[in-house]
Amino acid sequence: MKNGFYVFLAAFVALGGSWLGFVYGPVHQLGGAGETAVLNSADTYPLQRPGDATLGLQVYRANGCAACHTEQVRQTGTACNVVLMDGGKNPVAVTNLISSLILTNLTKEDADKVSDKITAAGGKSETHIIATGPDITRGWGMRQGVAEDYLYDQPVQLGGLRAGPDLSNIGVRDPDANWQLTHLYAPSVVVKGSTMPPFRYLFELRQTGPAPSPDALQFPKEFTLPAGYEVVPTPEARQLAAYLLSLRANAPLYSAPISP
C-alpha cells in the first residue's frame, strides 16, 4: 500500500465490518427485547427488580463486586430424567419394571425408550429436562445464563473472573437477608477460609441504645462484638443485600429449557 488513503480505507472496512456485526447486529437483534413467557406457565420473565434491589445494583457497581464475582452460569449439556406419574392399573408390575431401569441422566432417545416401556406396562411417566455441567452440579444455578436474565439491569454486571463464587442465583441459594448482611460485614466469620474483603464501611458499629435496633445484625455464636455494641446496616448495605436476594436466574425459558 503506497497511499495513506488506502490504509485508512483498509482500517475503515475492517473495523466497519466488525462494528456492523458486533454492535449493530446485537442492537438490532436484542435491543428491543422485552419480557418472555416462562415455559408451562402464564408468567413472564424477567420482572423488574424491586426498588431497593435496583438501587443495590448501583452499590454493587460502585464497589466493583464484578471484579471477583460473575453473574453467568455455564451449562455444558442437557439430560433427561424420567419421572413416574401414575402406576396405572398394575402398579406392582410398573414398580418392578422401573426398579430394573435407569431413570436419570438419560439422553433423549433413551428417555423415550424408557417411557415407552413404562407406557407398555400401563404406567404414566413424564420426561423432565435438566441442565448439566460443573456450575449446575455445584448448585450455582439450574440452567445456562441467557440474555433474558439481564433485561432490566443497568449496568449489566456479567463479570469475567471467579475469585469469588458465581452470584446468578445467590438469592435462591442464600435467601436469608441476615446471612447476606453478616457475610458482607465479616465474610471469614460466616464462610471459613473466605478471601472476600469485609465491607465494614457499609455498616455502623454503634452503642446499643435503651432498646436494641430491630435492624441490628444477628451474628453466629463464635463472633462476639464489644459488649454494649451492635452493628446496624446502612441503607447502602440493605440495598446491596436486596439486590443479592433478587438474583434468581432460574426461570425455565424457551432459550434455556429445563423442567421446573
Add this chain to the structure above:
Amino acid sequence: MTVNEKTDNNFGGASVPASRLVSSLAPPIDASLCVPLLALFGGAALWLVAGSVLALIAAIKFHAPGFLADCPVLTYGRVQPAADDALLYGFCIPAGLGVVLWLFVRLGQLPLRGAMVPVVAANLWHFGVFIGLAAILAGDSTGHAWLEFPRAGSVVMFFAYLLLALWATMNFAGRRERALYPSHWFLVAALFWFPWIYSTANLFLVAWPVRGVVQAIIGWWFANNLVFIWLALVGIGTAFYFLPKYAGRPLQSYYLALYAFWMLILFGTWCGIPQGSPVPAWLPTLSAFAAVMVLVPVLAIAVVMWQTVRGGEKCAGLGGPYCFIRFGLVAFLLSSLMLIAMACPKISLITQFTWFGPAQIQLQLYGFFAMTMFGAIYHLLPGVVGFAWPFPKLARLQFWLSMIGIVLFVVPLAIGGVVQGMKLHDGMVFLGANQAALLWFRISTTGLLLVVLGNLLFALNIFALTAVWKLALAKNIIACVKPALETIPAPASLRGEEEVKA
C-alpha cells in the same frame, strides 16, 4: 530555515517556544517533538507507577483480605479496575501516541508544526485520566470493564486524543518522504481505530445505554479492539521500525508484513466474545472462528520478526532498547496464543473465569506493549531532548527487573488459573479450588513487586531527564535574556541628558 538556525539570533526574550532553546544538541526534526513528548511520557511514567502500586495493593488483599478494607476508596473492587485503567489509559495510550508522533516525524522527515497543540492535548489527556481514576476510587465507575471512566473523564480524553491524532495525521499527510513504510499502515490504522471504538462504547454504554446483555457484547467488542487490536497495531508498528534498525537489515519482508497487517485487522477485530456467554450463540461462534484465523497474522509476524533478526547484528549490550523490543514481541506472540487458546470452546471450559484471563491481559499490556514502549522511549527520547539518559545503568537494570518481574507475575498466574479451572471443572467446591489457585497467586505477587521497582526506575529516568532539560532551558533563557536586556535602550528620562549633550 530550520529550527536550529533560529535559536541563537533574533530572540525577543521569553516568548520563544521552549523547544527551540535547547535544540542545539538535538537534530532539528526530532527537536520539534521535545515538549509534546516530555508531556506525554512524563504523565505516562507517573500513571505507570501509580497503576502498579494500586495493582500491588489489590494483590495484597488476596493475602490479607482485611488489608485497607475499612477505607471505601481502597476496596478491592475499586483499586483493581483503577490499576488496570491507569496502566492502559494512563501509560499505554499516551506512550503509544508519543511514539507514533516520533515515528511519523522521523519517517516522514517533516518537523512537527504547532507543537503547542499536542502539548495541551497531552496534558488534557492526563487530566482526563486523573478525573477517571479519582471517579473509580470514589465509586463513580460506569461498571463496564475497561470503560470504567465516567463521562467527565472520557469526554476530556476523547477530545485530547482527537487533537493528538489530528496533529499526527497532519504531519503524516504533509510528509516529505512520500513512500510509506510498513510501520505507517499499523500506526495510521491505530490512530483511526480508537476514536471509533471509544465513541461507540461511550455512546452505547454510558450516554444512551442499550438494553440488557447488548451492553456486555459491545463492552467485549470495545475491550478486544482496544486491548488486543489497538495495542497490537501500535506495538507491532513500532517494533517493525526498530527491529530492522537494530538488526541492521531491512524488514523481511514487505509483503509478509502487509499480509499480517490485513489479516490482523480483518480477523482480530472480531475476537473477544467469550464462549458460553449468555448471548445468542452466533456471537461467540463467530468470535471463536475469528480467533483461530488470528493465528495466521500472529505466525506471519513471528516469521517477519525471526527472518529480520536472524543473521542481523548482535544485540549491543544486554538490557538496551533492542532487548526491550524483542522481549515485547515474544510476549505479543505468547499473549496472542493465549487469547486464541481461550477462544477455543474446549479450552475455554477450563480457563474461562479463572486467573488465566488476567494473566493474558497483563502479558499483553505490560509484557508486550509497555516493554516495547520502554524500548522505544529509551531509544528516542535522548535524541529528542538533546541530553543522554541521566542513569543509563538504571535503565538496563529496569530491563531485568521488568522482564523477570512480568515473567514471575504472569506465569504463576496462568498456571494458577489452569489449576483453578481444572478443579472447578471437576465439580470441586469453590473454596477448595480457590485455595489451590491462591498458592500460585502468592508467587505472582513477588513478580508484581519487581514490576513496581522497574517502573520506579523508568519514572526516575524520565523525571531526571526532564529536570536536566528544564535546568538547561532555564540557563538558556537567562543567557538569552541577559544580552537582550542589555540591548534595550535606557528609559527616556535617563536618555534625555545624553541627547541634550549630543
